[in-house]
Amino acid sequence: MLTRIDLRDTDLTPLQLAQRLPRAALDVASALATVEPIISDVRARGAAALRDAAERLDGVRPERLRVPQQAIQSAVEGLDPAVRGALELAIAHNRAGHAAQMPSERVTRITEGGIITQRWIPVRRVGLYVPGGLAVYPSSVVMNVVAAQVAGVESVVLASPPQAEHGGLPHPTILAACGLLGVTEVYAAGGAQAIAMLAYGAGPETQADEEASAGGVLCEPVDVISGPGNVYVAAAKRAVLGDVGIDAEAGPTEIAILADASANPEYVAADLLSQAEHDPNAGSVLITDSPALADAVDAALERRLAATRHRERAARALGGAQSGVVLVRDIEQGIAVADAYAAEHLEIHTEGAPDVARRIRNAGAVFVGPYSPVPLGDYLAGSNHVLPTGGTARFAAGLSVMAYLKPVQMIEYSAQALGAMSGPLAALAQAEDLPAHAEAVGARLRGRD
Numbered sequence: 001m002l003t004r005i006d007l008r009d010t011d012l013t014p015l016q017l018a019q020r021l022p023r024a025a026l027d028v029a030s031a032l033a034t035v036e037p038i039i040s041d042v043r044a045r046g047a048a049a050l051r052d053a054a055e056r057l058d059g060v061r062p063e064r065l066r067v068p069q070q071a072i073q074s075a076v077e078g079l080d081p082a083v084r085g086a087l088e089l090a091i092a093h094n095r096a097g098h099a100a101q102m103p104s105e106r107v108t109r110i111t112e113g114g115i116i117t118q119r120w121i122p123v124r125r126v127g128l129y130v131p132g133g134l135a136v137y138p139s140s141v142v143m144n145v146v147a148a149q150v151a152g153v154e155s156v157v158l159a160s161p162p163q164a165e166h167g168g169l170p171h172p173t174i175l176a177a178c179g180l181l182g183v184t185e186v187y188a189a190g191g192a193q194a195i196a197m198l199a200y201g202a203g204p205e206t207q208a209d210e211e212a213s214a215g216g217v218l219c220e221p222v223d224v225i226s227g228p229g230n231v232y233v234a235a236a237k238r239a240v241l242g243d244v245g246i247d248a249e250a251g252p253t254e255i256a257i258l259a260d261a262s263a264n265p266e267y268v269a270a271d272l273l274s275q276a277e278h279d280p281n282a283g284s285v286l287i288t289d290s291p292a293l294a295d296a297v298d299a300a301l302e303r304r305l306a307a308t309r310h311r312e313r314a315a316r317a318l319g320g321a322q323s324g325v326v327l328v329r330d331i332e333q334g335i336a337v338a339d340a341y342a343a344e345h346l347e348i349h350t351e352g353a354p355d356v357a358r359r360i361r362n363a364g365a366v367f368v369g370p371y372s373p374v375p376l377g378d379y380l381a382g383s384n385h386v387l388p389t390g391g392t393a394r395f396a397a398g399l400s401v402m403a404y405l406k407p408v409q410m411i412e413y414s415a416q417a418l419g420a421m422s423g424p425l426a427a428l429a430q431a432e433d434l435p436a437h438a439e440a441v442g443a444r445l446r447g448r449d
């Protein structure tokens, strides 16, 4: 059922390999043309443009763009106890996982009297996007908020699409997760329009907006935007990058599984399907040196697909150009294919899985062995599920405290230490024909600063 790409007789470079591998027909670059006018409109017209876009794309015109505190409080009170317990467990696991990422300040003595200090300074204000089109993602509230809080960010604002069936507010479970984490600035805005609001801010339109505004501004711009979303959200993040920082392009979900004949085809099929249910644009790719495993996975997928709740969108995902089976001659070639594909999630189901996993260079996150499926990372593993997609894992990383921290170097030299540098510094300044640089040091050494 999955399309097969047979690379067993090929010997391709990483670039040639990347061109042969499955990718979605609608990619971030092509979605840019759709999101750019939306972003310009929000920049020009603020809240009025946010409402127009919501009406057109989310099927509701939100009365309250800034979610009232009372709605957050009621959502916490109405939360199913089992879901509350699970969210609290996810929060605890993620706090532990993210605390371990915090880098410490480091002082290095470069020379006698000359030190540099590496500081890690959190950005002041962050905008967290939580998807809410085809599915509801309270787990993405946890992933975004915990990482920002552990990094020490002062001001945290969150946006999620308005839901027609919830009076134009974000889904109550999203609001409840915000309440559990102490996030109070929440907006009913989705897609590219939400990203534009976070990047550039938005002025009020209605009396309700005026009441929720401070200093004539409904939402102040942020310094960094993080969070996952569909291809339009990923494209909007690419479009605003440069005016604001972003974590990574965390677009439509992908799973690649590197498996040999020892893999359990039921586990492989279940995991491929688990990510296909996110979005018709989601990608599920099996990389294997075993045609027999590929056949067994196909059969298991067909059976599971017929019984699954979101079979229509999962079938579109599995049948799209972004999904397939890649046949390789051995695991060595499989590792090269996995690196060229640079999956958001890569599962390893091979003999000696931990050793194979250590040889992977490009993946948003690596899930090692048969008992570490992607859905564990989606919810409770303690890792972050906001991960780079579309091959960007070649250079980008999953969400971590680092998305919100700036490494700043502090340079502190004594007069003697500066004096010891003056000769070589003058030589370099002369070589660059920038004599005023040498003079800045000379002025001090002659006591004329």
Ligand SMILES: NC(=O)c1ccc[n+]([C@@H]2O[C@H](COP(=O)([O-])OP(=O)(O)OC[C@H]3O[C@@H](n4cnc5c(N)ncnc54)[C@H](O)[C@@H]3O)[C@@H](O)[C@H]2O)c1
Pocket: 034, 057, 058, 130, 131, 132, 133, 134, 135, 137, 140, 161, 189, 190, 191, 192, 193, 228, 229, 230, 231, 232, 233, 249, 250, 251, 252, 253, 278, 279, 281, 282, 344, 385, 386, 387, 388, 389
């Ligand atoms: N990579 C990751 O880390 C990660 C994590 C979780 C989820 N995801 C992905 O997030 C996505 C969630 O998607 P979703 O749709 O459920 O919610 P979403 O909130 O990302 O997208 C909904 C918004 O998309 C906009 N939109 C929809 N169709 C549009 C169009 N034709 N033109 C312009 N804008 C349009 C609307 O404004 C709407 O508010 C899925 O693709 C899922 O796979 C990725």
Ligand SMILES: N[C@H](CO)Cc1c[nH]c[nH+]1
Pocket: 137, 139, 140, 252, 253, 254, 275, 344, 378, 385, 386, 387
């Ligand atoms: N698999 C998604 C990351 O791409 C995250 C998620 C949230 N909820 C379920 N899954």
Ligand SMILES: [Zn+2]
Pocket: 253, 274, 275, 278, 375, 378
């Ligand atoms: Zn998932």
